[in-house]
Amino acid sequence: MIKTIQLEKELTKPLYLQLYSQIKRLIEERKLQAHDKLPSIRRLAEELQVNTVTIVNGYNVLEEEGLVYKKVGSGTFVMPNEEIKDKLEPSKEESDELELKKREGIINFGTVAPSPSLFPIQSFKRLLNQVLDRDQGYAFGYQKSQGYLPLRESIAQYVEKYQIEIGSEQIQIVSGAQQGLDVLAKTFLDYGDTVFVERPTYPGAISAFKSRKVELIDIPIEKDGLNLKKLEKLLKRYKPKFLYLMPNFQNPTGYSYSLDKKKELLNLADQYELLIIEDDCVSDLSYLGQPRKSLKALDMEDKVIYLKSFSKLYMPGLRLAFMIIPSSYCEDILLSKYLSDIFTDGLVQRVLDLYFRKEDWQEQLNCLKEKYSQRYQVMITALKKYLPSDIDYIEPEGGLNLWLKLPQQISVSKLHKTLRKDGVNIAPGALFYHTKPRKNRIRLSIAAVTCQQIETGIQRLGQRLKEELEEEKDYRFDDSLMPLV
Numbered sequence: 001m002i003k004t005i006q007l008e009k010e011l012t013k014p015l016y017l018q019l020y021s022q023i024k025r026l027i028e029e030r031k032l033q034a035h036d037k038l039p040s041i042r043r044l045a046e047e048l049q050v051n052t053v054t055i056v057n058g059y060n061v062l063e064e065e066g067l068v069y070k071k072v073g074s075g076t077f078v079m080p081n082e083e084i085k086d087k088l089e090p091s092k093e094e095s096d097e098l099e100l101k102k103r104e105g106i107i108n109f110g111t112v113a114p115s116p117s118l119f120p121i122q123s124f125k126r127l128l129n130q131v132l133d134r135d136q137g138y139a140f141g142y143q144k145s146q147g148y149l150p151l152r153e154s155i156a157q158y159v160e161k162y163q164i165e166i167g168s169e170q171i172q173i174v175s176g177a178q179q180g181l182d183v184l185a186k187t188f189l190d191y192g193d194t195v196f197v198e199r200p201t202y203p204g205a206i207s208a209f210k211s212r213k214v215e216l217i218d219i220p221i222e223k224d225g226l227n228l229k230k231l232e233k234l235l236k237r238y239k240p241k242f243l244y245l246m247p248n249f250q251n252p253t254g255y256s257y258s259l260d261k262k263k264e265l266l267n268l269a270d271q272y273e274l275l276i277i278e279d280d281c282v283s284d285l286s287y288l289g290q291p292r293k294s295l296k297a298l299d300m301e302d303k304v305i306y307l308k309s310f311s312k313l314y315m316p317g318l319r320l321a322f323m324i325i326p327s328s329y330c331e332d333i334l335l336s337k338y339l340s341d342i343f344t345d346g347l348v349q350r351v352l353d354l355y356f357r358k359e360d361w362q363e364q365l366n367c368l369k370e371k372y373s374q375r376y377q378v379m380i381t382a383l384k385k386y387l388p389s390d391i392d393y394i395e396p397e398g399g400l401n402l403w404l405k406l407p408q409q410i411s412v413s414k415l416h417k418t419l420r421k422d423g424v425n426i427a428p429g430a431l432f433y434h435t436k437p438r439k440n441r442i443r444l445s446i447a448a449v450t451c452q453q454i455e456t457g458i459q460r461l462g463q464r465l466k467e468e469l470e471e472e473k474d475y476r477f478d479d480s481l482m483p484l485v
Protein backbone atom coordinates (compact mmCIF):
# COMPACT_ATOMS: atom_id res chain seq x y z
CA MET A 1 0.00 0.00 0.00
CA ILE A 2 2.83 2.34 0.86
CA LYS A 3 3.82 2.04 -2.80
CA THR A 4 0.84 4.22 -3.73
CA ILE A 5 2.40 7.20 -1.95
CA GLN A 6 3.56 9.95 -4.26
CA LEU A 7 5.10 13.20 -3.09
CA GLU A 8 5.04 16.15 -5.43
CA LYS A 9 7.76 18.73 -4.98
CA GLU A 10 5.95 21.35 -7.09
CA LEU A 11 3.06 21.60 -4.63
CA THR A 12 3.12 24.38 -2.03
CA LYS A 13 2.12 21.87 0.65
CA PRO A 14 5.28 20.68 2.47
CA LEU A 15 6.41 17.15 1.59
CA TYR A 16 6.14 15.84 5.17
CA LEU A 17 2.47 16.94 5.26
CA GLN A 18 1.79 15.29 1.92
CA LEU A 19 3.26 12.11 3.39
CA TYR A 20 1.19 12.46 6.55
CA SER A 21 -2.08 13.07 4.62
CA GLN A 22 -1.53 10.09 2.34
CA ILE A 23 -0.71 7.65 5.15
CA LYS A 24 -3.66 8.99 7.16
CA ARG A 25 -5.91 8.35 4.16
CA LEU A 26 -4.60 4.75 3.91
CA ILE A 27 -5.42 4.24 7.60
CA GLU A 28 -8.87 5.79 7.20
CA GLU A 29 -9.63 3.56 4.26
CA ARG A 30 -8.40 0.59 6.32
CA LYS A 31 -5.80 -0.17 3.68
CA LEU A 32 -3.28 -0.04 6.49
CA GLN A 33 -4.45 -2.22 9.38
CA ALA A 34 -3.88 -2.14 13.14
CA HIS A 35 -0.23 -2.90 14.05
CA ASP A 36 0.95 -2.84 10.42
CA LYS A 37 4.53 -1.72 10.36
CA LEU A 38 5.34 1.41 8.37
CA PRO A 39 8.53 1.25 6.25
CA SER A 40 11.75 2.28 7.95
CA ILE A 41 12.67 5.92 7.65
CA ARG A 42 15.73 5.27 5.52
CA ARG A 43 13.97 2.86 3.14
CA LEU A 44 10.99 5.16 2.55
CA ALA A 45 13.27 8.19 2.09
CA GLU A 46 15.18 6.28 -0.59
CA GLU A 47 12.04 5.06 -2.30
CA LEU A 48 10.43 8.48 -2.38
CA GLN A 49 13.75 10.21 -3.05
CA VAL A 50 13.40 12.69 -0.25
CA ASN A 51 15.43 13.63 2.80
CA THR A 52 15.05 11.36 5.86
CA VAL A 53 13.92 14.45 7.85
CA THR A 54 10.79 14.57 5.67
CA ILE A 55 9.87 11.03 6.73
CA VAL A 56 10.70 11.67 10.41
CA ASN A 57 8.48 14.80 10.40
CA GLY A 58 5.64 13.03 8.61
CA TYR A 59 5.73 10.11 11.08
CA ASN A 60 5.89 12.59 14.00
CA VAL A 61 2.66 14.27 12.88
CA LEU A 62 0.96 10.88 12.59
CA GLU A 63 2.15 10.04 16.09
CA GLU A 64 1.01 13.43 17.48
CA GLU A 65 -2.46 12.67 16.16
CA GLY A 66 -2.40 9.21 17.74
CA LEU A 67 -2.63 7.40 14.40
CA VAL A 68 0.62 5.47 14.83
CA TYR A 69 2.82 4.40 17.70
CA LYS A 70 6.56 3.90 17.92
CA LYS A 71 8.46 1.04 19.51
CA VAL A 72 12.04 1.86 20.33
CA GLY A 73 14.36 -0.17 18.13
CA SER A 74 11.51 -1.78 16.16
CA GLY A 75 9.86 0.98 14.14
CA THR A 76 6.52 2.73 13.64
CA PHE A 77 3.19 0.88 13.68
CA VAL A 78 -0.46 1.67 12.95
CA MET A 79 -2.56 2.13 16.10
CA PRO A 80 -5.28 -0.48 16.74
CA ASN A 81 -8.68 0.54 15.34
CA GLU A 82 -10.48 1.00 18.67
CA GLU A 83 -7.90 3.53 19.78
CA ILE A 84 -7.88 5.60 16.62
CA LYS A 85 -11.59 5.52 16.01
CA ASP A 86 -12.29 8.95 17.50
CA LYS A 87 -9.13 10.46 16.08
CA LEU A 88 -10.13 10.01 12.45
CA GLU A 89 -12.40 12.46 10.71
CA PRO A 90 -15.67 10.50 10.28
CA SER A 91 -16.23 9.02 6.83
CA LYS A 92 -18.89 10.70 4.70
CA GLU A 93 -21.54 8.12 5.61
CA GLU A 94 -20.59 8.24 9.30
CA SER A 95 -20.66 12.02 9.42
CA ASP A 96 -23.96 12.16 7.56
CA GLU A 97 -25.41 9.72 10.06
CA LEU A 98 -23.96 11.69 12.97
CA GLU A 99 -25.40 14.86 11.54
CA LEU A 100 -28.83 13.31 11.19
CA LYS A 101 -28.79 12.07 14.77
CA LYS A 102 -27.54 15.36 16.17
CA ARG A 103 -30.27 17.39 14.57
CA GLU A 104 -32.90 15.07 15.96
CA GLY A 105 -34.49 14.58 12.64
CA ILE A 106 -34.91 18.29 11.80
CA ILE A 107 -33.94 18.95 8.22
CA ASN A 108 -32.66 22.46 8.50
CA PHE A 109 -32.70 24.44 5.25
CA GLY A 110 -33.12 27.57 7.34
CA THR A 111 -29.50 28.20 8.39
CA VAL A 112 -26.26 29.05 6.62
CA ALA A 113 -24.23 27.84 9.59
CA PRO A 114 -22.10 24.98 8.21
CA SER A 115 -22.27 21.37 9.45
CA PRO A 116 -19.76 20.72 12.26
CA SER A 117 -18.80 17.49 10.47
CA LEU A 118 -17.07 19.68 7.87
CA PHE A 119 -14.73 21.32 10.39
CA PRO A 120 -11.05 20.29 10.15
CA ILE A 121 -10.73 19.39 13.83
CA GLN A 122 -7.68 17.14 13.69
CA SER A 123 -5.47 19.61 11.86
CA PHE A 124 -6.72 22.42 14.11
CA LYS A 125 -5.75 20.39 17.18
CA ARG A 126 -2.27 19.72 15.84
CA LEU A 127 -1.63 23.32 14.84
CA LEU A 128 -3.04 24.59 18.13
CA ASN A 129 -0.47 22.45 19.95
CA GLN A 130 2.28 23.76 17.72
CA VAL A 131 1.27 27.35 18.48
CA LEU A 132 1.22 26.63 22.21
CA ASP A 133 4.65 24.95 22.08
CA ARG A 134 6.10 27.74 19.99
CA ASP A 135 4.58 30.90 21.49
CA GLN A 136 3.65 29.78 25.02
CA GLY A 137 2.19 32.68 27.02
CA TYR A 138 2.63 35.15 24.15
CA ALA A 139 -0.36 33.60 22.44
CA PHE A 140 -2.48 34.84 25.37
CA GLY A 141 -1.01 38.31 25.81
CA TYR A 142 -2.46 41.56 24.52
CA GLN A 143 -2.32 41.64 20.74
CA LYS A 144 -2.19 44.44 18.22
CA SER A 145 -5.67 45.77 17.41
CA GLN A 146 -5.00 45.58 13.71
CA GLY A 147 -4.29 41.85 13.97
CA TYR A 148 -1.38 39.42 14.22
CA LEU A 149 1.16 40.56 11.63
CA PRO A 150 2.15 37.11 10.25
CA LEU A 151 -1.54 36.33 9.68
CA ARG A 152 -2.06 39.64 7.89
CA GLU A 153 0.95 38.80 5.71
CA SER A 154 -0.44 35.33 4.99
CA ILE A 155 -3.81 36.84 4.03
CA ALA A 156 -2.19 39.47 1.78
CA GLN A 157 -0.40 36.64 -0.01
CA TYR A 158 -3.53 34.50 -0.18
CA VAL A 159 -5.74 37.17 -1.77
CA GLU A 160 -3.18 37.61 -4.57
CA LYS A 161 -4.71 34.42 -6.00
CA TYR A 162 -7.92 36.38 -6.38
CA GLN A 163 -6.11 39.22 -8.14
CA ILE A 164 -6.30 41.48 -5.12
CA GLU A 165 -2.95 43.17 -4.59
CA ILE A 166 -2.54 44.81 -1.22
CA GLY A 167 -0.05 45.08 1.63
CA SER A 168 -0.55 43.66 5.12
CA GLU A 169 -0.96 47.25 6.43
CA GLN A 170 -4.32 47.48 4.63
CA ILE A 171 -5.71 44.46 6.45
CA GLN A 172 -7.74 44.70 9.64
CA ILE A 173 -8.56 41.48 11.47
CA VAL A 174 -11.99 41.42 13.11
CA SER A 175 -13.88 38.98 15.32
CA GLY A 176 -16.25 37.76 12.62
CA ALA A 177 -17.80 39.64 9.70
CA GLN A 178 -20.66 40.72 11.96
CA GLN A 179 -18.19 42.66 14.06
CA GLY A 180 -16.71 44.03 10.82
CA LEU A 181 -20.13 45.44 9.92
CA ASP A 182 -20.54 46.89 13.40
CA VAL A 183 -17.07 48.47 13.31
CA LEU A 184 -17.84 50.01 9.90
CA ALA A 185 -21.19 51.28 11.18
CA LYS A 186 -19.43 52.90 14.17
CA THR A 187 -16.79 54.43 11.93
CA PHE A 188 -18.98 55.92 9.24
CA LEU A 189 -22.52 56.34 10.49
CA ASP A 190 -24.30 58.94 12.58
CA TYR A 191 -27.92 59.71 13.34
CA GLY A 192 -29.71 60.85 10.17
CA ASP A 193 -27.19 59.44 7.66
CA THR A 194 -28.27 57.39 4.67
CA VAL A 195 -27.07 53.92 3.70
CA PHE A 196 -27.94 52.00 0.54
CA VAL A 197 -28.49 48.24 0.75
CA GLU A 198 -29.62 45.53 -1.61
CA ARG A 199 -33.24 44.40 -1.47
CA PRO A 200 -33.39 41.75 -0.01
CA THR A 201 -30.24 41.61 2.11
CA TYR A 202 -28.48 40.00 5.08
CA PRO A 203 -30.48 40.86 8.28
CA GLY A 204 -27.32 41.11 10.43
CA ALA A 205 -26.23 44.07 8.30
CA ILE A 206 -29.65 45.72 8.59
CA SER A 207 -29.43 45.47 12.39
CA ALA A 208 -25.84 46.79 12.55
CA PHE A 209 -26.67 49.84 10.42
CA LYS A 210 -30.03 50.50 12.06
CA SER A 211 -28.36 50.54 15.47
CA ARG A 212 -26.79 53.87 14.36
CA LYS A 213 -30.26 55.31 13.65
CA VAL A 214 -29.65 55.81 9.94
CA GLU A 215 -32.07 55.80 7.04
CA LEU A 216 -31.75 52.61 5.02
CA ILE A 217 -32.72 52.76 1.37
CA ASP A 218 -32.98 49.50 -0.47
CA ILE A 219 -32.34 48.91 -4.13
CA PRO A 220 -33.75 45.81 -5.83
CA ILE A 221 -31.32 43.08 -6.74
CA GLU A 222 -31.97 41.31 -10.03
CA LYS A 223 -30.71 37.95 -11.23
CA ASP A 224 -27.51 39.56 -12.59
CA GLY A 225 -26.99 42.12 -9.84
CA LEU A 226 -28.25 45.44 -8.52
CA ASN A 227 -30.70 47.49 -10.60
CA LEU A 228 -28.18 50.14 -11.62
CA LYS A 229 -30.71 52.52 -13.16
CA LYS A 230 -32.47 52.74 -9.84
CA LEU A 231 -29.13 53.14 -8.07
CA GLU A 232 -28.12 56.05 -10.27
CA LYS A 233 -31.48 57.74 -9.84
CA LEU A 234 -31.10 57.48 -6.06
CA LEU A 235 -27.49 58.67 -6.18
CA LYS A 236 -28.72 61.86 -7.81
CA ARG A 237 -31.03 62.43 -4.85
CA TYR A 238 -29.08 61.15 -1.85
CA LYS A 239 -25.49 61.16 -0.66
CA PRO A 240 -25.27 57.79 1.12
CA LYS A 241 -22.39 57.08 3.49
CA PHE A 242 -21.93 53.79 1.68
CA LEU A 243 -23.58 51.04 -0.35
CA TYR A 244 -23.49 47.59 1.25
CA LEU A 245 -23.63 44.59 -1.06
CA MET A 246 -22.70 40.97 -1.72
CA PRO A 247 -21.71 40.72 -5.40
CA ASN A 248 -21.15 36.93 -5.42
CA PHE A 249 -23.72 34.33 -4.30
CA GLN A 250 -25.68 36.93 -2.40
CA ASN A 251 -27.37 36.14 0.89
CA PRO A 252 -30.32 35.39 0.68
CA THR A 253 -30.85 35.15 -3.10
CA GLY A 254 -27.70 33.32 -4.27
CA TYR A 255 -27.58 35.80 -7.21
CA SER A 256 -24.21 36.98 -8.54
CA TYR A 257 -23.49 40.22 -10.37
CA SER A 258 -22.42 39.91 -14.00
CA LEU A 259 -18.91 41.17 -14.76
CA ASP A 260 -20.40 44.06 -16.74
CA LYS A 261 -22.55 45.12 -13.81
CA LYS A 262 -19.56 44.95 -11.47
CA LYS A 263 -17.60 47.24 -13.77
CA GLU A 264 -20.52 49.60 -14.29
CA LEU A 265 -21.08 49.78 -10.56
CA LEU A 266 -17.45 50.79 -10.00
CA ASN A 267 -17.82 53.50 -12.67
CA LEU A 268 -20.84 54.85 -10.82
CA ALA A 269 -18.94 54.70 -7.53
CA ASP A 270 -16.20 56.78 -9.12
CA GLN A 271 -18.61 59.25 -10.67
CA TYR A 272 -20.65 59.80 -7.49
CA GLU A 273 -17.84 59.29 -4.95
CA LEU A 274 -19.66 56.34 -3.51
CA LEU A 275 -17.99 54.11 -0.93
CA ILE A 276 -18.89 50.42 -1.33
CA ILE A 277 -18.75 47.70 1.32
CA GLU A 278 -18.35 44.33 -0.32
CA ASP A 279 -19.30 41.44 1.97
CA ASP A 280 -17.80 38.26 0.56
CA CYS A 281 -18.64 35.14 2.54
CA VAL A 282 -18.66 32.44 -0.09
CA SER A 283 -17.35 33.56 -3.49
CA ASP A 284 -14.82 30.70 -3.22
CA LEU A 285 -17.69 28.22 -3.39
CA SER A 286 -18.23 28.30 -7.12
CA TYR A 287 -19.24 24.84 -8.30
CA LEU A 288 -19.72 25.34 -12.02
CA GLY A 289 -18.31 27.74 -14.57
CA GLN A 290 -15.72 30.43 -14.02
CA PRO A 291 -14.56 31.53 -10.54
CA ARG A 292 -16.39 34.73 -9.52
CA LYS A 293 -14.31 37.88 -9.44
CA SER A 294 -14.70 40.09 -6.42
CA LEU A 295 -15.46 43.77 -6.81
CA LYS A 296 -12.26 44.48 -4.90
CA ALA A 297 -10.20 42.77 -7.61
CA LEU A 298 -11.64 45.25 -10.14
CA ASP A 299 -11.42 48.27 -7.86
CA MET A 300 -8.70 50.54 -9.26
CA GLU A 301 -9.86 53.72 -7.49
CA ASP A 302 -9.96 52.36 -3.92
CA LYS A 303 -13.70 52.73 -3.59
CA VAL A 304 -14.30 49.32 -2.01
CA ILE A 305 -13.92 48.08 1.55
CA TYR A 306 -13.74 44.31 1.30
CA LEU A 307 -15.02 42.17 4.18
CA LYS A 308 -14.43 38.43 4.33
CA SER A 309 -15.57 35.99 6.97
CA PHE A 310 -13.85 32.69 7.75
CA SER A 311 -17.08 31.34 9.22
CA LYS A 312 -18.31 29.55 6.13
CA LEU A 313 -14.93 28.38 4.85
CA TYR A 314 -13.33 27.39 8.14
CA MET A 315 -15.20 27.42 11.47
CA PRO A 316 -17.71 30.04 12.69
CA GLY A 317 -16.85 29.44 16.36
CA LEU A 318 -13.40 30.93 15.85
CA ARG A 319 -14.96 34.35 15.17
CA LEU A 320 -12.47 35.36 12.51
CA ALA A 321 -12.80 37.65 9.52
CA PHE A 322 -10.75 40.36 7.86
CA MET A 323 -11.28 43.62 6.04
CA ILE A 324 -9.23 45.19 3.28
CA ILE A 325 -9.36 48.92 3.78
CA PRO A 326 -8.34 51.82 1.53
CA SER A 327 -5.44 53.52 3.39
CA SER A 328 -7.34 56.78 3.96
CA TYR A 329 -9.79 54.98 6.30
CA CYS A 330 -7.33 52.70 8.13
CA GLU A 331 -6.82 54.86 11.22
CA ASP A 332 -10.51 55.57 11.85
CA ILE A 333 -11.47 51.92 11.44
CA LEU A 334 -8.61 50.81 13.68
CA LEU A 335 -9.89 53.11 16.41
CA SER A 336 -13.44 51.71 16.13
CA LYS A 337 -12.11 48.16 16.32
CA TYR A 338 -10.01 49.09 19.36
CA LEU A 339 -13.05 50.55 21.08
CA SER A 340 -15.10 47.45 20.30
CA ASP A 341 -12.97 44.70 21.83
CA ILE A 342 -9.32 45.90 21.67
CA PHE A 343 -8.24 42.89 19.62
CA THR A 344 -9.35 39.56 18.15
CA ASP A 345 -8.30 36.37 19.96
CA GLY A 346 -4.55 36.00 19.39
CA LEU A 347 -4.50 32.23 19.78
CA VAL A 348 -6.90 31.53 16.94
CA GLN A 349 -5.22 34.12 14.73
CA ARG A 350 -1.95 32.23 15.20
CA VAL A 351 -3.54 28.89 14.41
CA LEU A 352 -5.15 30.26 11.26
CA ASP A 353 -1.80 31.72 10.24
CA LEU A 354 -0.16 28.29 10.57
CA TYR A 355 -3.03 26.86 8.58
CA PHE A 356 -2.12 29.17 5.73
CA ARG A 357 1.60 28.56 6.12
CA LYS A 358 1.81 24.87 6.93
CA GLU A 359 -1.33 23.22 5.76
CA ASP A 360 -2.68 23.61 2.34
CA TRP A 361 -5.51 26.10 2.72
CA GLN A 362 -6.45 25.30 -0.85
CA GLU A 363 -6.95 21.69 0.16
CA GLN A 364 -9.46 22.76 2.82
CA LEU A 365 -11.33 24.80 0.22
CA ASN A 366 -11.28 21.99 -2.31
CA CYS A 367 -12.62 19.57 0.29
CA LEU A 368 -15.46 21.96 1.24
CA LYS A 369 -16.24 22.69 -2.38
CA GLU A 370 -16.47 19.00 -3.16
CA LYS A 371 -18.90 18.38 -0.29
CA TYR A 372 -21.07 21.45 -0.93
CA SER A 373 -21.03 20.83 -4.65
CA GLN A 374 -22.49 17.33 -4.07
CA ARG A 375 -25.23 18.85 -1.90
CA TYR A 376 -25.86 21.54 -4.50
CA GLN A 377 -26.29 18.98 -7.29
CA VAL A 378 -28.65 16.89 -5.15
CA MET A 379 -30.62 20.03 -4.29
CA ILE A 380 -31.02 21.11 -7.93
CA THR A 381 -32.08 17.60 -8.99
CA ALA A 382 -34.56 17.35 -6.10
CA LEU A 383 -36.07 20.78 -6.85
CA LYS A 384 -36.62 19.76 -10.46
CA LYS A 385 -38.06 16.43 -9.43
CA TYR A 386 -40.39 17.41 -6.58
CA LEU A 387 -41.46 21.05 -6.93
CA PRO A 388 -44.56 22.11 -8.86
CA SER A 389 -43.58 23.78 -12.12
CA ASP A 390 -44.85 27.25 -11.16
CA ILE A 391 -42.14 27.81 -8.54
CA ASP A 392 -39.55 30.27 -9.84
CA TYR A 393 -35.84 30.09 -8.97
CA ILE A 394 -32.44 30.31 -10.62
CA GLU A 395 -29.57 27.86 -10.36
CA PRO A 396 -26.87 30.03 -8.77
CA GLU A 397 -24.01 27.60 -9.63
CA GLY A 398 -22.35 28.22 -6.27
CA GLY A 399 -22.72 29.45 -2.69
CA LEU A 400 -25.06 28.06 -0.09
CA ASN A 401 -28.47 29.53 -0.86
CA LEU A 402 -31.39 29.10 -3.23
CA TRP A 403 -34.16 31.66 -3.40
CA LEU A 404 -37.62 30.46 -4.35
CA LYS A 405 -40.49 32.63 -5.54
CA LEU A 406 -43.76 30.89 -4.74
CA PRO A 407 -47.14 31.60 -6.35
CA GLN A 408 -48.82 34.61 -4.66
CA GLN A 409 -51.64 32.54 -3.17
CA ILE A 410 -49.28 30.49 -0.98
CA SER A 411 -48.93 31.66 2.58
CA VAL A 412 -45.27 31.27 3.57
CA SER A 413 -46.00 31.56 7.28
CA LYS A 414 -48.52 28.69 7.04
CA LEU A 415 -46.07 26.66 4.93
CA HIS A 416 -43.29 27.34 7.46
CA LYS A 417 -45.44 26.06 10.32
CA THR A 418 -46.67 22.97 8.47
CA LEU A 419 -43.18 22.07 7.38
CA ARG A 420 -41.88 22.39 10.95
CA LYS A 421 -44.38 19.70 11.89
CA ASP A 422 -42.96 17.59 9.06
CA GLY A 423 -39.47 18.08 10.54
CA VAL A 424 -38.32 20.56 7.87
CA ASN A 425 -37.15 24.11 8.53
CA ILE A 426 -36.99 26.85 5.89
CA ALA A 427 -36.16 30.55 6.09
CA PRO A 428 -39.18 32.73 5.23
CA GLY A 429 -38.10 35.40 2.75
CA ALA A 430 -39.70 38.21 4.77
CA LEU A 431 -36.74 38.07 7.20
CA PHE A 432 -34.48 39.61 4.59
CA TYR A 433 -36.41 42.83 3.95
CA HIS A 434 -36.34 45.80 6.27
CA THR A 435 -39.43 47.38 4.71
CA LYS A 436 -42.43 46.02 2.80
CA PRO A 437 -41.36 42.38 2.87
CA ARG A 438 -42.13 40.19 -0.10
CA LYS A 439 -44.41 37.57 1.33
CA ASN A 440 -43.96 34.77 -1.18
CA ARG A 441 -40.22 34.11 -1.07
CA ILE A 442 -38.28 31.45 0.81
CA ARG A 443 -34.56 30.79 1.22
CA LEU A 444 -33.23 27.24 1.21
CA SER A 445 -29.67 26.70 2.37
CA ILE A 446 -27.49 23.64 1.83
CA ALA A 447 -25.02 24.52 4.62
CA ALA A 448 -26.39 22.24 7.34
CA VAL A 449 -28.14 19.41 5.51
CA THR A 450 -26.85 16.10 4.20
CA CYS A 451 -27.57 14.85 0.67
CA GLN A 452 -30.05 12.37 2.08
CA GLN A 453 -31.83 15.10 4.06
CA ILE A 454 -32.03 17.30 0.97
CA GLU A 455 -33.80 14.57 -0.98
CA THR A 456 -36.29 13.90 1.85
CA GLY A 457 -36.79 17.56 2.77
CA ILE A 458 -37.43 18.79 -0.78
CA GLN A 459 -39.83 15.91 -1.35
CA ARG A 460 -41.81 17.04 1.72
CA LEU A 461 -41.66 20.67 0.60
CA GLY A 462 -42.89 19.72 -2.88
CA GLN A 463 -45.73 17.71 -1.39
CA ARG A 464 -46.87 20.58 0.86
CA LEU A 465 -46.69 23.08 -1.98
CA LYS A 466 -48.80 20.83 -4.19
CA GLU A 467 -51.35 20.45 -1.40
CA GLU A 468 -51.50 24.20 -0.83
CA LEU A 469 -51.98 24.87 -4.53
CA GLU A 470 -54.68 22.18 -4.77
CA GLU A 471 -56.48 23.58 -1.74
CA GLU A 472 -56.41 27.01 -3.29
CA LYS A 473 -57.78 25.64 -6.58
CA ASP A 474 -60.57 23.75 -4.79
CA TYR A 475 -61.34 26.86 -2.82
CA ARG A 476 -61.59 28.95 -5.96
CA PHE A 477 -63.85 26.50 -7.78
CA ASP A 478 -65.91 25.22 -4.89
CA ASP A 479 -69.30 26.77 -5.80
CA SER A 480 -70.72 26.01 -2.36
CA LEU A 481 -68.46 28.83 -1.21
CA MET A 482 -69.65 31.22 -3.90
CA PRO A 483 -72.06 33.88 -2.72
CA LEU A 484 -75.59 33.12 -3.76
CA VAL A 485 -76.86 35.54 -6.33
Ligand SMILES: Cc1ncc(COP(=O)(O)O)c(C=O)c1O
Nearest residue numbers: 176177178202251279309311321
Ligand atom coordinates in the same frame (compact mmCIF):
# COMPACT_ATOMS: atom_id res chain seq x y z
C1 LIG B 1 -23.58 37.91 4.28
C2 LIG B 1 -23.08 37.67 5.66
N1 LIG B 1 -22.27 38.56 6.22
C3 LIG B 1 -21.80 38.39 7.47
C4 LIG B 1 -22.15 37.27 8.20
C5 LIG B 1 -21.61 37.12 9.60
O1 LIG B 1 -20.49 36.29 9.55
P1 LIG B 1 -19.56 36.00 10.81
O2 LIG B 1 -19.90 34.65 11.32
O3 LIG B 1 -18.15 36.07 10.27
O4 LIG B 1 -19.81 37.08 11.81
C6 LIG B 1 -22.99 36.32 7.65
C7 LIG B 1 -23.39 35.13 8.40
O5 LIG B 1 -24.15 34.31 7.99
C8 LIG B 1 -23.47 36.51 6.34
O6 LIG B 1 -24.28 35.63 5.75
